[in-house]
Amino acid sequence: MNRVIQIKEEMKQLETQLEQLKKELNLLQTNCDHEFKTNNYIQECTKCHLIESLNW
Numbered sequence: 162m163n164r165v166i167q168i169k170e171e172m173k174q175l176e177t178q179l180e181q182l183k184k185e186l187n188l189l190q191t192n193c194d195h196e197f198k199t200n201n202y203i204q205e206c207t208k209c210h211l212i213e214s215l216n217w
């Protein structure tokens with residue numbers, strides 16, 4: 162079943178890509194000069210979309 166091997170290979174590539182994207186997103190959020198907007202129990206940065214919960 163060639164298709165199975167193909168699918169597994171694709172999944173592996175996508176996982177690798179996902180990991181890279183997560184790292185990139187994390188880096189962007191770490192370096193962001195946040196501008197939070199508060200919304201119910203969370204606040205979200207309008208620039209990088211980082212979400213923080215408000216603990217009170």
Ligand SMILES: [Zn+2]
Nearest residue numbers: 193195206209
């Ligand atoms: Zn931000």
